[in-house]
Amino acid sequence: MYTIRSIPGKGQGMFANKDIKAGSRILADELLLSIAESKIDEGIGERISVSLHGLPPEQQQQFETLHCPDHPTWTPAVSRFLANCFEVEAPGSGIFLKASRINNSCFPNAFFSWNQNLHRLTVHAMVDIPIGDEITVCYIFPFYSLQIRRDLFREHYVFECDCPACHVETGIGRRGELRRRRMETLYMAIDKTNDGPSNNDQKELEMVLEFIRLAEDERLDGQFLSCIYSRAKKCYDDRGSEQLALEYAEMEVETNMRLLGDDHAVTQESARDLDELKTRLAMVQQTEENGENLGAL
């Protein structure tokens, strides 16, 4: 499905070697090594070293083949680990040899996720990817504003992103930047109430719907969007608009299926919620029909 090739100025990258349909699983990559706490603190070098030296020599050598940026203060092992790691179970991070060759774009065409059921990192095509195109993921939330993206890329991965969204000199980048800044603000505000009831809060519903509209305009996709669909579902359900709740529940499941696959716990939970909502709606409709039939007698 893919080949690894060199790209001038970017090291290696992953390319589609056939047309890949949206939702296809490109990778289910095995964990090489992991650390349970990925916070960048004084102990990170020691945590990486312990994990690395627990591997057989052959696997330690495989780690050594990965890209290692020239960071002013970190040791090569820390630099290499941070430039190539993916989140496993938060707050942990892990190294995956194949996925480590995927470059970043803030307009990505693929999505990575740690699948606890499989104990693997999966990468799915978010959209149809034509043969020959580079396969890219976004290492961070793509809706972060340019300044935050730049800081994270410099600090963590040591590179300057050259994707169209990071070119604010061009129309795409400039317009997108305004949308992303607003999405970042909205996401932070919505996230704060994510665990609690929505309290029929009109303001929250407006923020949720605005985020979805901006994401569609900016053509940004990701699991963050399925979380927002889930929030829209909850807002509408709480205010008794079950039909609209159902529409968002379906969008949430569709997004999870496409980006995570049907074997991911998050997808399975959202599919169960959707089934429950459908059952509840069917019962409400049945009760209404029974009432109408009784009235007609």
Ligand SMILES: C[S@@+](CC[C@H](N)C(=O)[O-])C[C@H]1O[C@@H](n2cnc3c(N)ncnc32)[C@H](O)[C@@H]1O
């Ligand atoms: C996970 S590795 C990706 C594969 C890497 N290019 C290689 O040769 O193995 C991350 C590194 O790739 C490079 N990279 C990834 N995305 C990039 C981008 N959009 N622009 C420039 N460099 C990028 C940076 O050097 C970054 O530290």
